[in-house]
Amino acid sequence: MFTDKKIKNILISSKILSESDFLKCQSSAKKENKDTLNYLFDNAITSQEIFYSACATFLNLPFIDLKNIKVRKDILTLVPETIAISHNIIAFDSDDRVIKIATSDPYDLEIFEFLEKSLNLKLSINIATPDSIKETLKHYRKSLSAEFKYLTDDDKKINQQEDSKELEKLARDIPITRIVDTLLEHAILEGASDIHIEPEEKHVLVRFRVDGILHSVMKFPKNIQPGIISRIKILSNLKVDEHRMPQDGRFKIASEKYRVSFRVSVIPTFDGEKIVMRLLNEKAKILSLEQLGLNSGVLQIVQRNIEKPHGMLLVTGPTGSGKTTTLYTILNILNTSEVNISTIEDPIEYRMKGVNQSQVNPKIGFTFASGLRSLLRQDPDIIMVGEIRDQETAEIAIHSALTGHLVLSTLHTNDAPTTVPRLLEMGVPTFLLASTFNIIIAQRLLRKICPDCITSYNLDDKLIKELEKQIDMKLILETLEREKVISSAKSGLKELLFYRGKGCDKCKKTGYKGRVGIYEVLENDEALSDLVMHNAGAEKIREYAKTKNMLTMIEDGFIKAKNGITTIEEILRVTKQ
Numbered sequence: 001m002f003t004d005k006k007i008k009n010i011l012i013s014s015k016i017l018s019e020s021d022f023l024k025c026q027s028s029a030k031k032e033n034k035d036t037l038n039y040l041f042d043n044a045i046t047s048q049e050i051f052y053s054a055c056a057t058f059l060n061l062p063f064i065d066l067k068n069i070k071v072r073k074d075i076l077t078l079v080p081e082t083i084a085i086s087h088n089i090i091a092f093d094s095d096d097r098v099i100k101i102a103t104s105d106p107y108d109l110e111i112f113e114f115l116e117k118s119l120n121l122k123l124s125i126n127i128a129t130p131d132s133i134k135e136t137l138k139h140y141r142k143s144l145s146a147e148f149k150y151l152t153d154d155d156k157k158i159n160q161q162e163d164s165k166e167l168e169k170l171a172r173d174i175p176i177t178r179i180v181d182t183l184l185e186h187a188i189l190e191g192a193s194d195i196h197i198e199p200e201e202k203h204v205l206v207r208f209r210v211d212g213i214l215h216s217v218m219k220f221p222k223n224i225q226p227g228i229i230s231r232i233k234i235l236s237n238l239k240v241d242e243h244r245m246p247q248d249g250r251f252k253i254a255s256e257k258y259r260v261s262f263r264v265s266v267i268p269t270f271d272g273e274k275i276v277m278r279l280l281n282e283k284a285k286i287l288s289l290e291q292l293g294l295n296s297g298v299l300q301i302v303q304r305n306i307e308k309p310h311g312m313l314l315v316t317g318p319t320g321s322g323k324t325t326t327l328y329t330i331l332n333i334l335n336t337s338e339v340n341i342s343t344i345e346d347p348i349e350y351r352m353k354g355v356n357q358s359q360v361n362p363k364i365g366f367t368f369a370s371g372l373r374s375l376l377r378q379d380p381d382i383i384m385v386g387e388i389r390d391q392e393t394a395e396i397a398i399h400s401a402l403t404g405h406l407v408l409s410t411l412h413t414n415d416a417p418t419t420v421p422r423l424l425e426m427g428v429p430t431f432l433l434a435s436t437f438n439i440i441i442a443q444r445l446l447r448k449i450c451p452d453c454i455t456s457y458n459l460d461d462k463l464i465k466e467l468e469k470q471i472d473m474k475l476i477l478e479t480l481e482r483e484k485v486i487s488s489a490k491s492g493l494k495e496l497l498f499y500r501g502k503g504c505d506k507c508k509k510t511g512y513k514g515r516v517g518i519y520e521v522l523e524n525d526e527a528l529s530d531l532v533m534h535n536a537g538a539e540k541i542r543e544y545a546k547t548k549n550m551l552t553m554i555e556d557g558f559i560k561a562k563n564g565i566t567t568i569e570e571i572l573r574v575t576k577q
Contacts, residue, residue, distance in 0.1 A: 001105045004036050014054035016046055042285075048129040052104065056127035064102050066090060066132040067452060067506065071139060075099075078119060081140045085257075087111045090128070090136045097121065102128035102136075135506070138189060176227035179220075180235075186217070188258055193279055193320070197232075199225055199272035211447045211515050212320065229266070229273050236264040244268055250347070252282075259283045263347060280349050286332045292325070293516040295559065297483070298551065301439065301521050306330055309381075311438035312401040314388075316413040322445045322517055323410040324349050327384055330408060331355065334382055342378055344371035345386040360386070368393045376400060385409040391427040398428055401436040415553065416442040416522035417541040420532055434532040440522040444553055444574045446566045448514045449499055450507035454564060456497045464493050470572065471554065479555045485562050499564040516565055518556040518574070523548075 002010075004026060011017040017025070029039035040046050056063035071092045076084075078099060079091045087108055093100040099121040106127060116123050183206065187195045192208035199205075204220040220228070233240050236249030247266045252259070263278040289299055305313060313330070315323045328350050335341060335354050346360040346368070356378070360366055368385055369392040375383055376396075387410050388394045401407040413419045419440045423433055459467070467473055477489035486496065501511025522528075522545055531541060551559075557571035 001107065002037055006107070007036055007040075010051070010055050010058045011046070013058055016050060016054060048131055052127050052129045055106065059106055059127070061106060062126045064092070064126040064128050066092065066102055066128050066136045070505075071136060073139065076136075076139055079115065081137075083111070083115075084140065085137060088130060088133050089115075090133050092126075092136075094121065098124050100124045100126060102126045102133060104128060104130040104133055141186070141189065176224065176231050179224065180228060180231045183218075184253060184262070187277075187279060188253070188260055188281075195275075195277040195279070197228065197275040197277075199269060199274060201271055204228065204272075211512060212445055213447070213510075225272055229275060232264060232275055232277070233266065236262075238264070238266065243273060261347075280347070282351060284350065286328055286350065286352075287325070289329055289333075292322075292329060293560070293565075294519055295483075295551075295556065298519055298521050298556075301523050302330075302441070305438040305523065306334060306406075308406065308438055310401060310404045310406055312397065312407045312409070312436050313438055313441070314409055314411055314419060315441045315443065316411045316416065316419050317443045318412060318414075320445070321443055322515075323443065324386070326441065326443065326517070327408050327410065328352070331382070331384060334406075339381040340379055341382045341384070342375045342380040343384040343386070344368055344375060345384070369396055372396045372400070376405075380405060382406045382408070387411070388423075388426075394423060394426045394428050398432050398436050402432065413442070415542075416440045416520045416550075417545060418538040419522075420536075420541055421538050424535065430533050430535055434529040437524050439524065442520045442522075442553060443517050445515045446518055446557060446560070446570045446574050447510075447512035448516050448565055449567060450501040450504060450511055450513040452506040452513075453502040453504035453511060454499055455502050456499050456564075458495075458497060459493055459568075461494075467493070467568070476555060476558050479551070480558060480562060482549070483551075483559055485559050496562065498561055498568060500567045500569075511567075512570070516560065518553045518560065518571075520551055520553045520556065522550060 008019070008022050008026075011022055012019055025040060025043075025045060026036050029036045032039065034042070037051070040051070041048060053063045069092055071090065075091050075094050078094060079089055079101070084090060088104045089108075089111065090102045091099055092102055099115075099119060101115070101123060103125060104127070106125060112123055112125065183195070187208055190208055190210055192210050193212075194209040196207040196209070196214065197204060198207065199222075202222055204222060204225045205216060206218040206220065207214045207216050209215075230240050233247070233249070235251040236247075237251070238247045238249045246268070249264045249266075250262060251264070252261050254260075259282040261280040261282055263280065265276045266273050268274075289302060294302060305311075315326050317323050331341060331343075331352065335352065337354070340356070341354070342356040342358070344358045344360060348357045348359050351357070358366075358371055358375070360368055360371055368387065368389060372383070372385055372393060373396060383397075383400055383405050385393065385397055385407065388397060397407050397409055411419055411422065413422050419442070420433065420437075424430060464473075473493060474489075477486070477493070480486045481489040501507060501513075503509035503511045507513045522541070525548075528541070528544060531544060554571060554575045557566065557575065558568075560566045561568050561571060
């Protein structure tokens with residue numbers, strides 16, 4: 001698409017970068033083995049909007065923001081989907097003589113010539129960002145209901161006998177294969193983290209978890225249930241004729257657009273077997289700590305502690321709260337050629353270059369505890385243990401941190417202060433714990449307000465009273481003032497502006513798009529070590545943390561709500577106050 005020479009000319013002519021700055025970026029991109037343009041975007045040196053707008057000015061072409069345009073399906077499909085995807089082109093307007101197209105590659109002259117000849121229309125070329133084109137490309141897809149319109153309960157009944165050969169034949173039947181393939185593709189493109197296939201008395205319900213919330217997307221007739229289940233079992237290398245016992249498996253789907261691993265869990269229920277598939281995007285980019293949502297004060301604490309050569313860093317929270325993503329982000333910062341990093345995980349969610357990653361396998365006795373023992377013989381500097389589940393793993397991890405290793409792990413606790421009593425309950429001696437843990441990060445994930453339909457509002461009296469029943473709002477306002485989010489806590493809640501999403505096509509009328517973390521970080525020091533040594537409970541640790549101005553998750557949430565990142569409703573939903 002863009003050669004370095006073309007990128008340089010666009011950036012310099014539009015005064016985004018000087019020549020010397022561009023050459024520095026070009027050199028850094030080569031060192032990281034990255035395309036120059038992607039390096040500029042990834043490191044926030046420029047944005048897609050700024051660069052492609054400058055490109056349009058440089059080439060004397062119009063710049064179009066596809067986010068604000070509703071593209072008619074009949075115009076969109078004038079350019080075949082395969083061409084649109086492979087060349088990043090969208091047809092968004094047309095009349096009898098001219099067709100307007102949006103592209104992120106204005107130098108793709110061959111395809112422009114081909115389209116003019118095949119459509120017999122003059123081309124009007126507009127520049128758009130790759131992200132806006134990618135979003136508009138989704139309009140080619142039908143809804144799941146439209147895809148499977150031909151399926152009715154009156155369809156020819158499928159043979160449901162439990163003979164494994166019959167079920168395998170059924171699973172390889174073309175309509176069943178297409179149903180499962182389409183289902184998986186829709187889930188990937190919708191950004192779902194989980195697919196639930198749930199048998200009911202008369203139907204099979206399909207739900208996707210998107211941004212942490214389950215949404216019903218499709219109901220299939222009951223008669224195709226055996227075929228769908230058998231097809232997924234075959235993909236996951238599970239026993240097709242086993243219906244009474246739970247089974248776990250995995251498979252992978254790879255294409256030019258995506259590479260996704262599926263963790264499959266099958267469990268028998270009253271109306272048949274239920275399947276849940278966890279989607280793990282292997283092409284997902286590892287975010288920075290800032291992108292995860294850590295504010296500046298918390299960021300400094302985390303950065304200070306991950307630079308320590310030994311000790312333990314724990315990330316806590318319930319399942320699906322983003323713990324593993326936080327650990328991988330920290331690992332990515334620590335991952336240099338000077339250190340040996342080893343991990344023991346269940347499962348390996350992201351592949352990382354330069355990191356030795358091991359997958360637990362309890363069937364052969366390769367557990368977190370036994371794997372961790374083996375890792376210690378591999379001369380590691382940094383160890384990541386996927387999860388501390390038992391006393392044995394906790395003790396080995398603590399001893400590893402004590403003997404000069406930096407240990408990263410996760411634990412299931414509700415907040416940072418309750419992590420210490422939880423480890424003590426596991427049988428970890430107080431004197432060992434007091435001297436080994438560096439920081440504990442507790443976190444949750446909140447949905448972000450959709451940027452395309454965000455609107456501001458003031459709280460009414462009824463809502464303020466409701467909030468004051470559930471939360472110490474005086475303390476929240478004092479925190480907002482201390483963190484310089486508001487000028488004065490005395491003005492009260494009524495004067496403050498908060499935000500929510502109205503709901504639009506981009507966010508499927510939910511008002512939310514994407515997720516961000518809220519955090520509380522408990523840093524160890526001499527006084528806290530002394531409290532742990534004396535077997536202090538969670539409440540005493542919490543009181544001490546407050547004297548050190550530790551931000552709680554709910555306070556961090558209100559900072560993000562006041563800054564227009566999330567909503568008050570979302571904070572209450574996630575923190576369960």
